[in-house]
Amino acid sequence: MSPSAIALPEVLRGEGLPVFEAITPDAVTAHIPGLIADLEAELSAIEQKLEAQLAQADGVLSWSAVMDPLQRLGERLRWSWGVVSHLNGVCNSPELREAHAGQQAAVVQFGNRVGQSRIIYRALERLQLQHEAAGSGAAGQLDGTQQRILAAELRDMQLRGVGLSGAQQQAFNAASQELAELSTRFGNQLLDATNGWTLRFSDPAEVEGLPESLKAQLAQAARAAGDDDATPEAGPWLLGLDMHRYAPFLKYSRRRDLRERVYRAHVSRASGQGEASAVSASEAGSDTSEPLNNWPLIERILELRREQAERLGYPNWAEVSLAAKMADTEAAVEGLLEELRAAALPVARQELEALAACAARHGAPEADDLQPWDVSFWAEVLRRESFELDSESLRPYFPLPRVLEGLFSLCGRLFDVTIEAADGEAPVWHPDVRYFRILEGSGAGSGSGQPIAAFYLDPYSRPGSKRGGAWMDECLVRSRRPDGTPVLPVAYLICNQSPPVGDTPSLMTFEEVETLFHEFGHGLQHMLTTVERPEAAGINGVEWDAVELPSQFMENWCYDRATLLGMTCHWQSGEPLPEAEFAKLQAARTFMAAAATLRQVHFALVDLKLHSQWHPGCGQSPEQLRRAIAQTTTVLPPIDEDAFLCSFGHIFAGGYAAGYYSYKWAEVLSADAFSAFEEVGLENEAAIRDTGRRFRDTVLSLGGSRHPAEVFETFRGRRPSSEALIRHTGLVPA
Numbered sequence: 001m002s003p004s005a006i007a008l009p010e011v012l013r014g015e016g017l018p019v020f021e022a023i024t025p026d027a028v029t030a031h032i033p034g035l036i037a038d039l040e041a042e043l044s045a046i047e048q049k050l051e052a053q054l055a056q057a058d059g060v061l062s063w064s065a066v067m068d069p070l071q072r073l074g075e076r077l078r079w080s081w082g083v084v085s086h087l088n089g090v091c092n093s094p095e096l097r098e099a100h101a102g103q104q105a106a107v108v109q110f111g112n113r114v115g116q117s118r119i120i121y122r123a124l125e126r127l128q129l130q131h132e133a134a135g136s137g138a139a140g141q142l143d144g145t146q147q148r149i150l151a152a153e154l155r156d157m158q159l160r161g162v163g164l165s166g167a168q169q170q171a172f173n174a175a176s177q178e179l180a181e182l183s184t185r186f187g188n189q190l191l192d193a194t195n196g197w198t199l200r201f202s203d204p205a206e207v208e209g210l211p212e213s214l215k216a217q218l219a220q221a222a223r224a225a226g227d228d229d230a231t232p233e234a235g236p237w238l239l240g241l242d243m244h245r246y247a248p249f250l251k252y253s254r255r256r257d258l259r260e261r262v263y264r265a266h267v268s269r270a271s272g273q274g275e276a277s278a279v280s281a282s283e284a285g286s287d288t289s290e291p292l293n294n295w296p297l298i299e300r301i302l303e304l305r306r307e308q309a310e311r312l313g314y315p316n317w318a319e320v321s322l323a324a325k326m327a328d329t330e331a332a333v334e335g336l337l338e339e340l341r342a343a344a345l346p347v348a349r350q351e352l353e354a355l356a357a358c359a360a361r362h363g364a365p366e367a368d369d370l371q372p373w374d375v376s377f378w379a380e381v382l383r384r385e386s387f388e389l390d391s392e393s394l395r396p397y398f399p400l401p402r403v404l405e406g407l408f409s410l411c412g413r414l415f416d417v418t419i420e421a422a423d424g425e426a427p428v429w430h431p432d433v434r435y436f437r438i439l440e441g442s443g444a445g446s447g448s449g450q451p452i453a454a455f456y457l458d459p460y461s462r463p464g465s466k467r468g469g470a471w472m473d474e475c476l477v478r479s480r481r482p483d484g485t486p487v488l489p490v491a492y493l494i495c496n497q498s499p500p501v502g503d504t505p506s507l508m509t510f511e512e513v514e515t516l517f518h519e520f521g522h523g524l525q526h527m528l529t530t531v532e533r534p535e536a537a538g539i540n541g542v543e544w545d546a547v548e549l550p551s552q553f554m555e556n557w558c559y560d561r562a563t564l565l566g567m568t569c570h571w572q573s574g575e576p577l578p579e580a581e582f583a584k585l586q587a588a589r590t591f592m593a594a595a596a597t598l599r600q601v602h603f604a605l606v607d608l609k610l611h612s613q614w615h616p617g618c619g620q621s622p623e624q625l626r627r628a629i630a631q632t633t634t635v636l637p638p639i640d641e642d643a644f645l646c647s648f649g650h651i652f653a654g655g656y657a658a659g660y661y662s663y664k665w666a667e668v669l670s671a672d673a674f675s676a677f678e679e680v681g682l683e684n685e686a687a688i689r690d691t692g693r694r695f696r697d698t699v700l701s702l703g704g705s706r707h708p709a710e711v712f713e714t715f716r717g718r719r720p721s722s723e724a725l726i727r728h729t730g731l732v733p734a
């Protein structure tokens with residue numbers, strides 16, 4: 001099918017499976033502006049109609065007059081821009097990138113116009129009032145799903161300041177603008193500080209212990225900086241503070257003095273002091289050669305967020321964040337973090353003692369005085385001595401076809417579905433992309449065999465044209481057409497593993513298997529939803545701190561012995577993964593896990609308290625507040641120049657403000673959900689099937705149509721407990 005043969009509406013028709021090859025950069029540039037203009041006109045028409053209805057004091061607004069047209073409007077944009085963004089991620093080219101970038105501002109602007117429409121806001125408020133006033137079963141009464149959708153829309157619009165007026169709204173908008181600028185500056189200064197510091201080695205003694213791959217990276221960095229003759233063997237080598245060079249250097253360098261120097265530079269980045277706060281090269285020539293300093297930005301950001309919260313009617317920014325989350329109070333979050341902290345602290349102390357003992361066995365002088373720059377190094381030595389897990393050497397046991405078989409049969413067993421190849425039944429964007437269908441029922445006699453969903457799997461990396469990482473995205477969302485026929489959900493599942501070479505299939509690392517299971521968990525929630533209102537179907541409308549529940553839940557199965565060994569098969573010998581290797585995977589899961597838990601708890605608590613307790617007149621600086629928290633959440637206290645907050649980009653340059661805790665929150669939910677299967681016995685087939693059906697009927701089916709706490713309790717029969725995560729992470733004192 002040549003692009004010219006496809007009728008114009010086919011290109012961005014807004015429904016059905018996309019014809020990817022028709023969505024060319026030229027088509028994007030040609031048709032998106034028309035689409036947006038169309039949507040603008042439609043939005044105006046909707047607003048006009050609503051305004052007229054709102055003007056009638058006794059007029060009753062119906063869901064189908066307000067929400068349905070808005071949903072259809074949003075869906076046309078989501079479908080079209082979704083495909084373009086999808087292709088931009090998986091079939092990138094300079095032309096497509098340019099076409100995408102050229103339209104993005106208009107798309108964002110349209111989204112803002114809808115999200116900030118006062119007429120729509122008033123219409124939503126009217127729906128809400130009608131619902132509250134109507135008796136049960138009366139006109140205007142909304143069902144539970146509709147109530148959730150409406151409440152979320154109202155809340156999101158309120159948080160954009162739509163409910164404000166006059167001077168309050170002006171101040172809100174000005175502060176939003178300033179906050180956006182401050183975040184960008186915070187991120188840029190951090191980046192400049194990170195990139196502005198380098199350390200050049202020319203003596204081979206300075207790179208002692210570093211693996212070849214790291215030496216090659218450092219030599220390459222040296223060449224890029226002008227050392228044309230740099231080689232991995234003879235140097236020179238250039239170290240930097242980016243994670244790719246910094247983290248392995250701390251892990252492998254035998255030179256304690258150099259580890260200390262790079263550590264000190266790293267923790268003081270962009271703090272106005274230390275080696276990594278000097279002015280960046282790009283600004284060095286300017287008159288304002290002040291050091292890079294994020295401290296003033298931090299105070300201003302926190303102050304502005306607090307003011308914004310007060311304008312919106314909340315006491316502080318933490319409450320604003322929690323308004324849209326599963327966790328209902330700060331106390332609930334703190335309670336959970338405290339359980340993890342209390343369990344992790346004593347074990348983290350033991351972990352540190354084990355590192356010191358290891359250093360002592362090696363006769364290292366630092367054995368009696370371990371410092372933060374020693375931890376990675378000795379942890380790596382101890383890990384190698386305890387279990388030498390070579391993730392590369394496990395690849396032959398994980399050929400992709402076998403892993404997929406294992407994953408699909410697990411889904412059949414747990415969720416009573418059949419997953420079958422349907423290649424050729426849908427257009428794809430690359431010959432390697434596969435298409436699968438999910439059918440009801442997992443075998444003879446059970447289920448109807450009815451199709452319920454489908455997904456694309458794009459497994460292999462394509463450097464240069466495909467974004468790195470792995471993700472699940474929505475192609476089609478479950479819904480019902482106006483004529484009553486169902487739209488079945490379709491997912492994009494994207495991974496980045498090595499492609500097959502000749503007769504060798506794609507061989508995966510264990511981490512890649514975990515990643516596939518993770519994304520498939522998101523996909524299952526999208527595809528097995530039974531909610532037919534797209535605003536609450538699948539992952540839509542699920543609170544942010546609960547959305548990783550199905551994905552991390554699926555990861556747990558990679559550590560289930562029967563599931564894992566059952567899907568391993570050496571691609572040449574046919575042997576399953578040896579037991580000894582499985583034991584190493586288990587050991588790796590809990591190695592230094594208390595330290596890692598404590599670190600996350602520290603970050604989460606600091607984030608939360610900065611956004612709830614701190615204000616300019618509170619009598620302490622953000623750093624003092626952080627150090628007070630560190631007293632109970634670190635085993636090695638932060639050194640004097642440790643200015644971690646100046647590089648806490650998640651909360652000051654990203655979207656995690658008062659939400660960093662979500663990582664741990666979701667882990668608690670997913671571990672606790674998995675423990676329901678452990679409780680009935682992982683060998684008890686009938687009970688596992690029952691529990692799997694219940695998981696499908698609650699977590700995977702209900703999507704955003706119910707509060708996640710209610711969904712979880714319906715599955716688990718009680719509120720979430722941190723016990724399972726504490727146990728899985730090995731946080732039980734020896």
Ligand SMILES: [Zn+2]
Pocket residue numbers: 518522548551
């Ligand atoms: Zn995820």
